[in-house]
Amino acid sequence: MRYIEPHAHMVSRVTDDYEAMRLAGCAAICEPAFWAGFDRSSADGFYDYFCQLTDYEPKRAAKFGLPHFSWLCINPKESEDMGLAREVIALIPEFLKRDNVLGIGEIGLNKNTRNELAILQEHVDLAVRHGQLILVHTPHLEDKFKGTRLILDLLKADSRVEPGRVIIDHVEEHTVDMVLDAGFWAGITLYPESKATPARAIDMVEQAGMRNIWLNCACDWGRSEPLAVPKTALEMSRRGHSSEAIDHLVYGNPLRFLSQSPRFRLS
Numbered sequence: 653m654r655y656i657e658p659h660a661h662m663v664s665r666v667t668d669d670y671e672a673m674r675l676a677g678c679a680a681i682c683e684p685a686f687w688a689g690f691d692r693s694s695a696d697g698f699y700d701y702f703c704q705l706t707d708y709e710p711k712r713a714a715k716f717g718l719p720h721f722s723w724l725c726i727n728p729k730e731s732e733d734m735g736l737a738r739e740v741i742a743l744i745p746e747f748l749k750r751d752n753v754l755g756i757g758e759i760g761l762n763k764n765t766r767n768e769l770a771i772l773q774e775h776v777d778l779a780v781r782h783g784q785l786i787l788v789h790t791p792h793l794e795d796k797f798k799g800t801r802l803i804l805d806l807l808k809a810d811s812r813v814e815p816g817r818v819i820i821d822h823v824e825e826h827t828v829d830m831v832l833d834a835g836f837w838a839g840i841t842l843y844p845e846s847k848a849t850p851a852r853a854i855d856m857v858e859q860a861g862m863r864n865i866w867l868n869c870a871c872d873w874g875r876s877e878p879l880a881v882p883k884t885a886l887e888m889s890r891r892g893h894s895s896e897a898i899d900h901l902v903y904g905n906p907l908r909f910l911s912q913s914p915r916f917r918l919s
């Protein structure tokens with residue numbers, strides 16, 4: 653089996669996870685910038701983090717033959733501080749020149765506040781001005797439906813945004829159709845406790861169809877499963893899905909979306 657892990661926070665994982673993912677058939681890992689578990693005290697903290705994502709982490713992955721790519725931004729949680737957010741956004745263009753950076757992400761909303769929306773808009777503007785792909789985080793639980801709607805309205809209001817170059821991640825049963833119907837890609841995140849279990853994810857895919865959906869583990873420092881994508885593929889196989897269909901979902905789809913960036917190469 654082969655698969656691409658399009659959303660994993662490897663800076664918070666041990667090196668053994670790289671080996672396990674490689675052994676399970678992983679062909680590439682993509683790492684969006686996220687909240688580190690604490691609020692950083694200055695833009696310098698983000699500068700160092702962007703260096704870690706674009707320099708150190710790809711070297712760690714390369715030891716296991718894994719291409720590693722990243723997405724850059726200030727996450728929605730910390731973007732509540734608009735002064736800090738603007739300082740961080742000003743750092744990003746320099747890093748967009750690096751040949752393992754795929755785009756702007758994971759931007760989006762956390763608590764659906766006015767400040768978060770303003771910074772989301774500024775990130776979208778940065779992405780379109782630099783011709784970058786966009787990866788969007790949608791809020792958790794009770795904020796998800798409203799947050800997803802706000803994000804889609806903001807993106808649709810900007811005529812420069814091409815929906816096929818935007819992935820809306822962490823969709824659930826009540827948000828997947830509105831994302832796909834508007835022409836965006838949808839990401840289903842597999843978590844042991846919150847977000848989707850493998851069974852729920854496959855139910856969603858069976859209902860919504862496989863076009864323009866990717867699966868990801870979004871593993872981080874919390875309880876999460878770096879092998880969630882291959883484990884879900886196994887569950888699909890148990891349900892009788894063909895190996896071609898599984899390959900299409902876990903390898904072909906992320907390959908098709910990510911290849912819109914000329915930087916995404918598997919060898």
Ligand SMILES: [Zn+2]
Nearest residue numbers: 684686758870
């Ligand atoms: Zn994430």
